[in-house]
Amino acid sequence: MILVGIVILARMVLTLAAGIAVLPGIVLAGAMIALGAHRISLILRARKAA
Amino acid sequence: MSVSKTKTPEPELRRSVTPWGSFAWGYSDVGADIFIGLGLVLAWGAGASNVAFLFAGVVYVCIGLAYTELAATYPVAGGGQYFVMRGLGDLFGFIAGWAVLLDFTIDVTLFAWSSVDYTSQLVPALVNSAHPWLHFVVVLSLVLGLCFLNVLGVRESTAFNGFVSALDVLSETLILCLGFLFAFRPDLLIHAMHFNWPAPYQLMLATSLAIVSFVGLESISQAAQETQRPASVIPRTSVALILTILIFALAYSNLALGLHPWHPITDASGHAMQFWQIFPHNADNQGKAVALLSEQIPYYGAFAALYVPVLGAVLLLISSNSGVFGSSRIAYAMSSANLLPTLFQRVHPRFRTPVISIVFFSSIAVIELIFAALPALVPSASALYSRFFHGENGLEFLADLYAFGAATSYSFVFLGLIALRLQDPLSPRKFKIPLNIPMRVRGERVDFPLIAVIGFIGIFSILLFTLRTHALGRIFGPTWLVLGVILYLFYRHHRRLPMLGSQRRDWRTEQVGILRRAGELELMDEYLANLKASDARRAGQA
Numbered sequence: 001m002i003l004v005g006i007v008i009l010a011r012m013v014l015t016l017a018a019g020i021a022v023l024p025g026i027v028l029a030g031a032m033i034a035l036g037a038h039r040i041s042l043i044l045r046a047r048k049a050a
Numbered sequence: 051m052s053v054s055k056t057k058t059p060e061p062e063l064r065r066s067v068t069p070w071g072s073f074a075w076g077y078s079d080v081g082a083d084i085f086i087g088l089g090l091v092l093a094w095g096a097g098a099s100n101v102a103f104l105f106a107g108v109v110y111v112c113i114g115l116a117y118t119e120l121a122a123t124y125p126v127a128g129g130g131q132y133f134v135m136r137g138l139g140d141l142f143g144f145i146a147g148w149a150v151l152l153d154f155t156i157d158v159t160l161f162a163w164s165s166v167d168y169t170s171q172l173v174p175a176l177v178n179s180a181h182p183w184l185h186f187v188v189v190l191s192l193v194l195g196l197c198f199l200n201v202l203g204v205r206e207s208t209a210f211n212g213f214v215s216a217l218d219v220l221s222e223t224l225i226l227c228l229g230f231l232f233a234f235r236p237d238l239l240i241h242a243m244h245f246n247w248p249a250p251y252q253l254m255l256a257t258s259l260a261i262v263s264f265v266g267l268e269s270i271s272q273a274a275q276e277t278q279r280p281a282s283v284i285p286r287t288s289v290a291l292i293l294t295i296l297i298f299a300l301a302y303s304n305l306a307l308g309l310h311p312w313h314p315i316t317d318a319s320g321h322a323m324q325f326w327q328i329f330p331h332n333a334d335n336q337g338k339a340v341a342l343l344s345e346q347i348p349y350y351g352a353f354a355a356l357y358v359p360v361l362g363a364v365l366l367l368i369s370s371n372s373g374v375f376g377s378s379r380i381a382y383a384m385s386s387a388n389l390l391p392t393l394f395q396r397v398h399p400r401f402r403t404p405v406i407s408i409v410f411f412s413s414i415a416v417i418e419l420i421f422a423a424l425p426a427l428v429p430s431a432s433a434l435y436s437r438f439f440h441g442e443n444g445l446e447f448l449a450d451l452y453a454f455g456a457a458t459s460y461s462f463v464f465l466g467l468i469a470l471r472l473q474d475p476l477s478p479r480k481f482k483i484p485l486n487i488p489m490r491v492r493g494e495r496v497d498f499p500l501i502a503v504i505g506f507i508g509i510f511s512i513l514l515f516t517l518r519t520h521a522l523g524r525i526f527g528p529t530w531l532v533l534g535v536i537l538y539l540f541y542r543h544h545r546r547l548p549m550l551g552s553q554r555r556d557w558r559t560e561q562v563g564i565l566r567r568a569g570e571l572e573l574m575d576e577y578l579a580n581l582k583a584s585d586a587r588r589a590g591q592a
Contacts, residue, residue, distance in 0.1 A: 024100040
């Protein structure tokens with residue numbers, strides 16, 4: 001999830017010249033990275049608890 | 051037999067839902083929405099579909115956070131209706147619950163309808179425009195079948211829910227990852243946004259339809275009553291659920307606008323089209339958008355074309371079933387709180403299911419189905435719809451009402467959250483939505499939730515968009531509410547209960563009981579200590 005988020009972010013950043021139109025793509029990439037990080041933190045917490 | 055008249059204590063729901071079960075419960079409800087919402091929004095939002103989803107998505111995150119806080123603080127199965135009743139009083143609690151009931155009845159029809167649409171991808175005889183009567187009969191059979199199964203008390207197991215949810219999350223993640231890696235072209239997305247930006251009216255319509263993709267958060271609070279240690283588990287699973295649903299909605303809309311199709315798509319005259327252009331003025335395509343998109347992923351699409359329609363149809367059918375089950379459960383909770391006649395609490399002596407609630411709300415779902423199918427079945431009705439209702443099709447009619455019910459109940463939930471923060475600052479909140487303004491109300495420290503205000507403005511705008519742009523929704527939605535309020539006033543008058551005011555309730559004792567039953571004994575102790583300190587402070591001041 002994090003990887004795809006980074007790929008989308010990189011591709012959208014390349015089209016920054018299009019202005020505000022890149023915003024939904026950047027939000028999507030950010031949400032993907034956040035969800036990936038959230039899942040990793042949950043896994044780490046579960047392992048720590050075990 | 052009326053449950054309220056028995057002297058024995060009410061049986062409690064078994065707390066057996068695990069964190070994954072809690073996520074799967076929510077996902078099987080909300081996760082299916084994108085299968086319907088995507089095609090509708092692409093049809094009206096065109097190049098701004100992703101912006102419509104972004105706006106609705108931001109509002110949805112606020113709603114999700116509000117439900118998470120409320121469900122973790124008050125883990126009872128009543129959902130939005132309970133929170134609003136506790137914060138704003140009986141009448142508003144009834145209106146919120148009645149709007150949720152509208153959504154649940156629509157949920158039954160809309161999801162059964164769309165389940166048949168997805169099946170039609172593999173069985174062309176079920177295409178609505180080609181065989182409207184067959185489509186109608188199959189949807190009707192599904193609704194009646196689900197009603198029958200619920201009367202018998204047969205539900206899909208939590209394990210089955212979890213399995214389908216896991217399969218769907220995996221499948222959708224795979225489709226989106228492969229789609230963004232191999233079929234997504236940012237220049238196509240930018241081109242669609244620049245040259246196919248819709249008129250303001252269409253954008254409002256698309257935004258109000260986009261909220262359809264985020265309906266079903268009631269399930270968070272429904273699951274709360276059956277989850278072990280809900281105050282700890284609900285926030286964890288809810289955040290994952292909110293982010294997952296948001297990502298899927300944003301990802302599908304961006305991918306659909308920037309998709310370079312695997313197979314060329316052309317119009318009747320042979321001109322090349324972008325993928326999203328197959329949705330406007332084509333109700334058949336709107337009903338199975340995810341299946342059509344997955345087909346266009348290079349190579350993987352050949353495999354996805356076979357299983358995505360089946361997976362979509364199953365997920366939608368589970369969601370349809372949750373409408374039958376959820377409406378009877380909400381009606382039961384409302385009836386227990388004296389917001390609906392005790393008739394809705396009656397259970398079948400043999401099957402132990404709320405048979406009257408199930409049959410009543412399934413009958414409403416059937417009436418809605420007839421209204422939705424009428425233009426396709428009867429040509430003269432189609433002319434009537436074209437003249438008075440902008441020629442809306444069946445799917446749009448159902449989505450109109452779905453958006454109206456959701457926007458109404460969510461608006462009240464935000465107000466309920468604000469009211470509860472002000473009136474009940476002593477209840478421990480293990481999860482609190484961020485961005486609060488500290489203040490003092492009646493001598494107590496209170497955190498005023500800014501996010502709730504932002505969310506309310508957002509969802510209220512969507513409600514206004516719905517009323518402005520949905521020709522059928524603005525008639526049938528308010529009519530449903532007015533009829534409900536008349537029923538409520540008549541019932542309250544009959545029972546000699548306050549008609550516009552609220553019954554007196556001991557919320558303190560109830561909250562202690564809720565936390566004890568939830569197994570949140572630390573929170574219960576904290577709550578009792580807060581009450582003691584507050585009472586001592588007041589006594590000192592006096």
